[in-house]
Amino acid sequence: MEELLQLPRHSVIPMVLRRMRPPLITLIVAYSISVLGFVLIPGETASGEPHRMDFLHAFYFASYTATTIGFGEIPNAFTEAQRLWATFSLYVLVIAWFTAIGSIIGLIRDPVFQRVVTWNRFRRQVRKLAEPFHLVCGYGDTGAQLVQEVTALGARAVVIDQVEGHTYELGMEDLRSYVPAFCGDASLADNLLAAGLTHPRCASVLAVTDDDHANLQIAITAKLLNPRLPVIARAGSGEVQANMASFGTDHIVNAFDTFAGGFVMAIQSPYVHRLYEWMSPRPEIPLTSDRLPPPGRWIICAPGRLGKMLHRRLREMGTDMVLVAEELPPWMSADQPQVEGKGTEAETLRRAGIDLEETVGVIAGTDDDVDNLSIIITARQLRPELFMVARQSDRSNRYIFEAADLDMIMEPSGIIALRMMRQLTTPMLPQFLRGIRDYDDDYVGELLANWQARMGRDTPRVRALTLGWRDAPAVADALLTGHSVTVGDLLLDPANRRESLAAEVLMIEREGEQMFLPPPDTPLAPGDTLLLCSSAGALRPIAWTVNNMDAFRYVMTGEQRPDGWLWRWLARRRETAGSG
Amino acid sequence: MDSLTEGHERMNLEKVVFGFFILLALTLNFGFFLGDFDNPDHHNVYELYAALVVSLIATVLKFGERTQIGAVLLAASLVADLQLIAAALVWGIATQMTDVGLNSAVMASIVSLSGGALLANLASVTILIVETVGMHR
Numbered sequence: 001m002e003e004l005l006q007l008p009r010h011s012v013i014p015m016v017l018r019r020m021r022p023p024l025i026t027l028i029v030a031y032s033i034s035v036l037g038f039v040l041i042p043g044e045t046a047s048g049e050p051h052r053m054d055f056l057h058a059f060y061f062a063s064y065t066a067t068t069i070g071f072g073e074i075p076n077a078f079t080e081a082q083r084l085w086a087t088f089s090l091y092v093l094v095i096a097w098f099t100a101i102g103s104i105i106g107l108i109r110d111p112v113f114q115r116v117v118t119w120n121r122f123r124r125q126v127r128k129l130a131e132p133f134h135l136v137c138g139y140g141d142t143g144a145q146l147v148q149e150v151t152a153l154g155a156r157a158v159v160i161d162q163v164e165g166h167t168y169e170l171g172m173e174d175l176r177s178y179v180p181a182f183c184g185d186a187s188l189a190d191n192l193l194a195a196g197l198t199h200p201r202c203a204s205v206l207a208v209t210d211d212d213h214a215n216l217q218i219a220i221t222a223k224l225l226n227p228r229l230p231v232i233a234r235a236g237s238g239e240v241q242a243n244m245a246s247f248g249t250d251h252i253v254n255a256f257d258t259f260a261g262g263f264v265m266a267i268q269s270p271y272v273h274r275l276y277e278w279m280s281p282r283p284e285i286p287l288t289s290d291r292l293p294p295p296g297r298w299i300i301c302a303p304g305r306l307g308k309m310l311h312r313r314l315r316e317m318g319t320d321m322v323l324v325a326e327e328l329p330p331w332m333s334a335d336q337p338q339v340e341g342k343g344t345e346a347e348t349l350r351r352a353g354i355d356l357e358e359t360v361g362v363i364a365g366t367d368d369d370v371d372n373l374s375i376i377i378t379a380r381q382l383r384p385e386l387f388m389v390a391r392q393s394d395r396s397n398r399y400i401f402e403a404a405d406l407d408m409i410m411e412p413s414g415i416i417a418l419r420m421m422r423q424l425t426t427p428m429l430p431q432f433l434r435g436i437r438d439y440d441d442d443y444v445g446e447l448l449a450n451w452q453a454r455m456g457r458d459t460p461r462v463r464a465l466t467l468g469w470r471d472a473p474a475v476a477d478a479l480l481t482g483h484s485v486t487v488g489d490l491l492l493d494p495a496n497r498r499e500s501l502a503a504e505v506l507m508i509e510r511e512g513e514q515m516f517l518p519p520p521d522t523p524l525a526p527g528d529t530l531l532l533c534s535s536a537g538a539l540r541p542i543a544w545t546v547n548n549m550d551a552f553r554y555v556m557t558g559e560q561r562p563d564g565w566l567w568r569w570l571a572r573r574r575e576t577a578g579s580g
Numbered sequence: 581m582d583s584l585t586e587g588h589e590r591m592n593l594e595k596v597v598f599g600f601f602i603l604l605a606l607t608l609n610f611g612f613f614l615g616d617f618d619n620p621d622h623h624n625v626y627e628l629y630a631a632l633v634v635s636l637i638a639t640v641l642k643f644g645e646r647t648q649i650g651a652v653l654l655a656a657s658l659v660a661d662l663q664l665i666a667a668a669l670v671w672g673i674a675t676q677m678t679d680v681g682l683n684s685a686v687m688a689s690i691v692s693l694s695g696g697a698l699l700a701n702l703a704s705v706t707i708l709i710v711e712t713v714g715m716h717r
């Protein structure tokens with residue numbers, strides 16, 4: 001791996017020196033002629049005695065003349081011959097200087113030179129990163145959100161993007177830490193290496209360019225050059241997704257699939273959806289009204305990949321639907337309900353059956369934001385009570401979409417960014433949320449009501465805690481010395497052990513096995529990883545319990561023992577005195 | 581291949597200029613160095629001046645070479661410059677800023693400094709000759 005860090009470096013100095021050769025020689029020649037002239041031309045002192053300038057004074061005079069500083073300090077007034085020579089050398093020297101300065105400026109403005117300088121600076125900045133950083137390939141809407149979130153969490157980010165304008169936007173962004181960025185093709189191995197693919201501090205590669213093929217190539221390059229590095233990639237289609245998975249891409253996010261899955265879940269098991277919403281600081285699929293998507297007949301105006309995913313998921317569920325598309329998409333058979341048109345006109349929507357009693361909602365999912373809004377507005381004029389979902393492709397349109405008073409906004413870039421962030425911060429939470437779908441929805445509803453009553457309706461803090469020396473030394477010590485500790489013990493209040501904290505252990509991972517919703521009397525084992533969910537206020541007491549021996553002893557036994565060398569010694573004396 | 585064969589047939593003006601300045605730096609330096617070691621009459625100030633200017637030009641001509649030999653030539657040339665500038669400074673300080681004047685001790689140090697530069701120039705020329713011979717032209 002080490003030698004891969006030694007990329008060919010483009011040196012700037014030989015480039016500058018080569019360009020500076022002619023102007024420097026011009027300067028030297030101009031100076032030498034001028035100086036020699038002053039030394040050779042006879043002058044005279046104030047009293048009229050013949051006097052010649054020596055080299056030191058001639059060079060001094062030439063220096064201040066050439067740089068146009070022009071002191072008036074001359075030891076003796078010049079003779080006519082000296083004046084003539086001074087006039088001549090003034091022009092020669094000043095022109096020589098301007099040539100030299102001109103070629104330096106020309107070099108600085110040279111695009112090749114600038115490219116080399118930015119490349120070298122980027123590489124130096126990346127090489128010097130001492131904190132863990134995430135390599136973000138592609139700075140579009142998704143990349144921008146990822147960089148924002150990563151830096152807000154205190155980690156560092158490095159960006160490569162092909163479009164120059166995007167990297168400029170990064171410079172205008174107000175981020176918590178400086179983000180080195182380079183404008184270049186992220187699918188080229190050279191650029192990825194320069195961006196720190198094999199850097200020991202590189203924590204992950206996030207391939208989020210607009211181009212599926214480029215993401216695929218980034219994932220392949222990353223997996224081949226640095227197999228230990230987690231790669232999270234964005235995929236737009238099922239084929240690319242399968243291809244990425246085939247060589248071990250750690251996590252693949254398909255915005256359309258994620259949305260379709262979430263949408264179907266919201267219809268099928270509304271409480272699970274509410275749980276999702278409660279636990280995510282920003283849910284991927286934000287419900288902008290308080291309504292959940294109801295079961296019933298749906299009108300889908302989405303001829304592309306979103307339509308395909310929704311169609312498949314809804315059909316699995318047995319939901320009635322009709323697709324509005326200008327032509328029959330290749331993934332759909334002719335006998336399935338389908339209406340020709342765009343959906344922006346009332347006529348098309350009427351033919352799709354918007355007036356039918358069983359129709360419950362409209363999904364405007366074309367890849368044109370204006371069309372989507374137009375569909376929603378038309379549908380609202382026909383039946384305002386329907387559930388309205390619109391896809392927003394361009395992040396800069398978010399204010400318009402928010403103002404449109406929709407029930408649900410599908411924003412692919414946001415879905416991808418939030419999915420990836422959750423994978424990076426609490427990878428156990430998606431596992432838990434996937435597992436909870438298997439539970440009965442009403443049971444989940446009871447759990448949610450119970451948890452919200454204890455932890456409040458605000459988003460709880462979800463953290464992973466490994467019972468080892470690093471994260472929980474007090475617990476690890478007790479477990480390794482043969483004491484039994486249960487889930488319930490950890491959640492006792494270290495200030496008053498008769499009370500439990502507003503917290504819950506959602507899941508335990510032990511040797512690859514997952515235990516969902518462990519009851520309080522579940523015994524813990526060293527090396528377990530717990531997924532904790534707690535109110536904001538309970539986080540600190542838990543940290544206190546698992547880290548501090550005295551707090552932990554109090555929680556376990558109720559005993560408050562003095563600590564410190566002196567007090568321990570006194571306590572021992574008292575014990576022996578008592579027994580003796 | 582075209583440019584390579586062309587180089588064989590044609591005299592390269594760049595090489596001529598390059599060789600000219602390196603050799604001229606050596607000969608001027610040698611001319612200044614020649615004579616009684618501490619006798620100011622045997623060492624001409626104009627010759628030192630010319631040697632310094634030519635040496636500076638020779639240095640700039642070597643700028644931007646990426647080859648190993650180019651780097652060694654540049655280093656040798658920089659050494660010569662440094663020695664000659666030191667010699668010129670000693671001369672200027674002795675004659676202008678102090679009232680020591682050009683006595684035999686000052687002259688000896690000026691000439692020995694230029695002797696160092698001579699050695700560096702000699703090294704440059706040797707490298708140049710070795711390189712040229714190595715090309716079998």
